[in-house]
Amino acid sequence: MYQYNDKDQTLINERVVQFRDQTERFLKGEIPDDKYRALRLMNGVYVQTHAPLLRVAGPYGLLSSKQVRKLASIARDYDKGFCHFTTRQNIQFNWPALERVPDILEELASVQMHAIQTSGNCLRNTTSDQLAGVAIDELEDPRPYCEIIRQWTIFHPEFAYLPRKFKIAVSGAKLDRAATQFHDIGLHLVQNEHGEVGFKVFVGGGLGRTPVIGQVIKPFLEKKHLLSYLEAILRIYNLYGRRDNKYKARIKILVREAGLAKIRKKIDAEWALIKHKLELSPERIKEIQEQFRPPNYQLDAVQDTSYADKLANNADFATWVKHNTAEHKIDGYRAAYISLKAPDSPPGDCTESQLDTIADLADQYSFGMVRVTHRQNLVLADIKQADLFDLWQKLDAINCATPNIGKATDMICCPGLDYCSLANAGSIGVAKEINETLDSMDYVHDLGDLKINISGCMNGCAHQSVGHIGILGVDKKGVEWYQVTLGGSSENDAAIGERLGPAVSKQDIAPVIKILLEVYLEQRIDEDEPFLATVRRVGIGPFKEKTYATN
Amino acid sequence: MQLIKDKQITQDNWVYIVDETPLKADYIIVSLVRWRQERNQLSKIKHLGLRLEPDVELEEIANDLSHFQLIELYFPVFTDGRAFTHARLLRSRYGFTGDIRASGDFMRDQVFYLNRVGVTSFELNDQENAQQVIQSMHDFSVDYQESVA
Numbered sequence: 181m182y183q184y185n186d187k188d189q190t191l192i193n194e195r196v197v198q199f200r201d202q203t204e205r206f207l208k209g210e211i212p213d214d215k216y217r218a219l220r221l222m223n224g225v226y227v228q229t230h231a232p233l234l235r236v237a238g239p240y241g242l243l244s245s246k247q248v249r250k251l252a253s254i255a256r257d258y259d260k261g262f263c264h265f266t267t268r269q270n271i272q273f274n275w276p277a278l279e280r281v282p283d284i285l286e287e288l289a290s291v292q293m294h295a296i297q298t299s300g301n302c303l304r305n306t307t308s309d310q311l312a313g314v315a316i317d318e319l320e321d322p323r324p325y326c327e328i329i330r331q332w333t334i335f336h337p338e339f340a341y342l343p344r345k346f347k348i349a350v351s352g353a354k355l356d357r358a359a360t361q362f363h364d365i366g367l368h369l370v371q372n373e374h375g376e377v378g379f380k381v382f383v384g385g386g387l388g389r390t391p392v393i394g395q396v397i398k399p400f401l402e403k404k405h406l407l408s409y410l411e412a413i414l415r416i417y418n419l420y421g422r423r424d425n426k427y428k429a430r431i432k433i434l435v436r437e438a439g440l441a442k443i444r445k446k447i448d449a450e451w452a453l454i455k456h457k458l459e460l461s462p463e464r465i466k467e468i469q470e471q472f473r474p475p476n477y478q479l480d481a482v483q484d485t486s487y488a489d490k491l492a493n494n495a496d497f498a499t500w501v502k503h504n505t506a507e508h509k510i511d512g513y514r515a516a517y518i519s520l521k522a523p524d525s526p527p528g529d530c531t532e533s534q535l536d537t538i539a540d541l542a543d544q545y546s547f548g549m550v551r552v553t554h555r556q557n558l559v560l561a562d563i564k565q566a567d568l569f570d571l572w573q574k575l576d577a578i579n580c581a582t583p584n585i586g587k588a589t590d591m592i593c594c595p596g597l598d599y600c601s602l603a604n605a606g607s608i609g610v611a612k613e614i615n616e617t618l619d620s621m622d623y624v625h626d627l628g629d630l631k632i633n634i635s636g637c638m639n640g641c642a643h644q645s646v647g648h649i650g651i652l653g654v655d656k657k658g659v660e661w662y663q664v665t666l667g668g669s670s671e672n673d674a675a676i677g678e679r680l681g682p683a684v685s686k687q688d689i690a691p692v693i694k695i696l697l698e699v700y701l702e703q704r705i706d707e708d709e710p711f712l713a714t715v716r717r718v719g720i721g722p723f724k725e726k727t728y729a730t731n
Numbered sequence: 732m733q734l735i736k737d738k739q740i741t742q743d744n745w746v747y748i749v750d751e752t753p754l755k756a757d758y759i760i761v762s763l764v765r766w767r768q769e770r771n772q773l774s775k776i777k778h779l780g781l782r783l784e785p786d787v788e789l790e791e792i793a794n795d796l797s798h799f800q801l802i803e804l805y806f807p808v809f810t811d812g813r814a815f816t817h818a819r820l821l822r823s824r825y826g827f828t829g830d831i832r833a834s835g836d837f838m839r840d841q842v843f844y845l846n847r848v849g850v851t852s853f854e855l856n857d858q859e860n861a862q863q864v865i866q867s868m869h870d871f872s873v874d875y876q877e878s879v880a
């Protein structure tokens with residue numbers, strides 16, 4: 181994992197001093213509200229229903245056990261004992277006092293963490309695949325490039341005041357687990373016909389009010405041109421992105437209004453002028469790659485026989501392994517998901533004592549590292565098969581072993597009315613009701629892979645438009661209603677969900693979900709046809725009919 | 732109006748002349764509209780500056796830059812970040828070596844960035860403490876990117 185050098189550390193230390201001064205000046209009335217707002221947002225501080233919310237950067241989702249322990253102590257000392265993992269691999273605290281945010285930043289800086297550019301109209305945290313470096317379908321580890329991009333984005337002097345926020349994601353595997361096509365820039369590591377590895381570049385994707393699938397702007401970009409090409413895109417966006425209407429300010433709108441061909445031409449023209457100046461040398465790439473070297477795997481891990489025994493003799497363990505672990509590129513290892521989707525707790529929340537235990541488990545079993553997934557769970561990526569049983573028991577003891585990864589109850593859910601001042605709907609409550617409807621695990625497993633995403637308003641923080649089932653809270657004359665969409669996906673087969681029909685009322689939403697699932701079970705060819713495939717094959721017709729017939 | 736130039740507090744000799752008012756000053760800044768209309772007359776002025784608004788297309792004035800000792804980048808609102816790109820390109824692409832000045836609604840907390848992209852002078856509001864603004868240019872002693880200054 182990347183370790184800060186003196187320069188990295190100096191920079192975040194100086195940031196703490198700067199933000200402390202900005203906050204003190206604000207509290208003394210020396211900075212007007214609108215200006216401080218921009219400054220605090222660039223440091224991840226929103227002002228919400230109850231208190232400020234602080235969003236801490238989780239660089240491409242990778243955290244050390246030491247960092248996780250620090251999150252636990254911050255949750256204890258400055259918050260109400262928990263934090264929330266977001267869809268962009270960041271960490272949110274819901275209750276810090278504004279005056280104490282600088283102290284929190286100082287604590288974070290002591291473990292090489294910060295909240296720089298986690299909000300605001302600037303270059304945001306770069307996200308990636310939670311299985312980076314261990315996935316069996318990976319061409320190359322994307323994290324070194326994420327780190328190179330991270331450094332480039334931090335306090336970039338030219339791009340600190342963009343028309344709107346700007347998000348970049350990098351994937352190095354065949355299966356896109358990082359929703360790259362829904363980012364302002366998505367990068368896929370790919371191989372060209374000469375066997376060289378470079379990037380396929382997508383531009384103009386995004387979620388929110390106007391979900392758009394990114395388009396390929398460059399089918400193959402040599403690695404050495406990574407930063408110059410990003411710089412060219414950002415420069416064109418900074419100059420020509422709309423600033424008259426914040427809902428039209430994302431690069432997706434610029435691409436749509438100008439057309440891809442014209443934007444590509446502009447970007448290429450800009451790029452031609454700068455590409456020689458900003459080349460990434462192979463040595464620089466190597467230097468960063470060195471920091472992501474594989475840990476010391478035990479090559480005899482696969483010899484262990486206890487694992488097969490336990491699988492054969494403990495059905496609950498076998499179920500957990502089946503649903504909550506993933507294949508690893510090293511024989512004898514698996515990646516284990518930590519489910520933050522227990523039926524009785526808000527999706528993505530994690531308590532301080534869970535965090536402490538997770539840090540210990542990471543030290544004990546997984547080289548001291550934890551990853552955050554974009555579906556709001558965690559991963560211990562390097563577990564020896566011989567350790568899986570112990571790990572499972574220990575995760576179960578802290579309510580983190582619900583065997584539901586990628587299943588109906590592994591919902592992405594935004595904070596909604598519970599915390600967010602923009603919300604129309606209590607998303608967390610809806611998730612809870614759906615959980616109560618789907619109370620049998622066997623039923624959940626029978627439903628197979630299913631992504632349900634719930635956002636409390638049009639901003640779409642929970643990616644409802646790319647959920648296999650998307651649920652969106654809308655306000656109708658002060659009453660909560662829910663708009664349902666079907667057939668979205670954020671993976672390689674990216675798609676935006678189609679509206680089922682008129683919005684349904686709060687008391688109907690959980691029953692409607694139940695109906696949709698029943699229709700799926702009736703319609704699927706067999707158990708191997710997942711929900712999304714059935715929706716694509718039969719269309720929304722049968723789902724619509726059943727839903728509105730009974731309502 | 733206070734002015735910071737090259738990190739020093741100084742007296743501002745320059746005056747922005749509103750369009751269609753007489754050009755009565757020694758150091759004159761004019762708008763792009765006026766420059767385009769009165770180019771012949773204006774090019775005879777010894778100390779001439781040009782004010783650019785964020786919607787300018789730099790390419791269109793690239794060949795005129797030699798007429799100006801100063802380019803003023805005016806911020807109608809502090810959130811409009813186009814001037815950051817303009818400053819950088821004026822320096823690195825168009826080779827402008829005169830003074831680049833920020834004016835308008837920019838804030839102290841932006842001068843670190845502005846300084847890095849090549850802005851050399853800052854017009855301040857009366858409320859602002861010039862010493863602290865200068866200090867803010869040193870908020871960070873390290874950085875990651877190529878830049879002009």
Ligand code: HEM
Pocket residue numbers: 226228233264265266267268272344345347362363385386387388389430593594595596599600601602639640641642643
């Ligand atoms: C309660 C505090 C929150 C507030 C006030 C908030 C506000 C917003 C707003 C205004 C947008 C729309 C931006 C746009 O359309 O350009 C947005 C988008 C987004 N938010 Fe949140 N959000 C909050 C919490 C969260 C949480 C907890 C998550 C993760 C679970 C999250 C993840 C996202 C994502 C992924 C997007 C969409 C990204 C895109 O458009 O590409 N937000 N948020």
Ligand code: SF4
Pocket residue numbers: 594595596597600601602603604605635636637638639640641642
């Ligand atoms: S989707 Fe809306 S309600 Fe939910 S967190 Fe985002 S802004 Fe708030």
